[in-house]
Amino acid sequence: MKKVIVFGVFDGVHDGHRYFLNEAKKLGDHLTAVVAADKVVEILKGRGPARNIAERIAHIETQDGVDGAVEGDVEIGSWEIVKKLRPDVVALGYDQTELKEDLENSLKDFDWPLKIKIIPAHEPGKYHNSILNGD
Numbered sequence: 708m709k710k711v712i713v714f715g716v717f718d719g720v721h722d723g724h725r726y727f728l729n730e731a732k733k734l735g736d737h738l739t740a741v742v743a744a745d746k747v748v749e750i751l752k753g754r755g756p757a758r759n760i761a762e763r764i765a766h767i768e769t770q771d772g773v774d775g776a777v778e779g780d781v782e783i784g785s786w787e788i789v790k791k792l793r794p795d796v797v798a799l800g801y802d803q804t805e806l807k808e809d810l811e812n813s814l815k816d817f818d819w820p821l822k823i824k825i826i827p828a829h830e831p832g833k834y835h836n837s838i839l840n841g842d
Contacts, residue, residue: 709735710794714779714806716743717767718756725770726829731798732772734824740767740776741788747779786813793819801828 711734717724732738742763748756756763764776780787789797789810799807810823 708737709796710737710739710792711735711796711798712739712741712789712792712794713798713800714741714743714803715767715800716748716752716756717763717776718748718758720766720770723829727798727800727826728770728772730826731824734796734798735794737774738772739792739794740764740770740773741779741792742767742776743779744781746781747783750783784809784813786810786816789821790817794821796822796824798824798826800826 711731713728713731715724715727717740728738728740742760743751743756745755745760748754758766760778764778767773767776777788777792797810799810807823807825814821
């Protein structure tokens with residue numbers, strides 16, 4: 708079974724997220740969404756999420772193609788969740804450039820061949836969270 712994981716805040720799901728999840732699912736047999744911990748969201752975005760972690764996990768698990776969801780690491784860059792899940796593929800969004808760079812720099816810490824795939828944008832001028840949330 709080919710395992711794929713994605714990372715995100717998933718504080719509400721729009722068509723851009725749905726496209727991302729559907730494309731990620733095509734990369735394997737089992738898709739797990741790794742949902743950013745509340746404290747990590749505060750660090751990355753400078754504010755907390757509108758929904759708590761339990762609500763965000765429950766919501767993302769209802770999306771087509773998502774086979775499960777888990778809370779992400781509370782320490783940025785530790786990659787403990789990746790080591791625990793041992794995915795074959797990490798699918799990242801077109802705008803997750805810092806995450807991609809950090810993950811690429813950490814590939815040597817994994818004892819299995821992990822591939823990173825970038826999912827292209829789906830109407831980014833319309834569906835990017837910063838536009839939808841007025842950030």
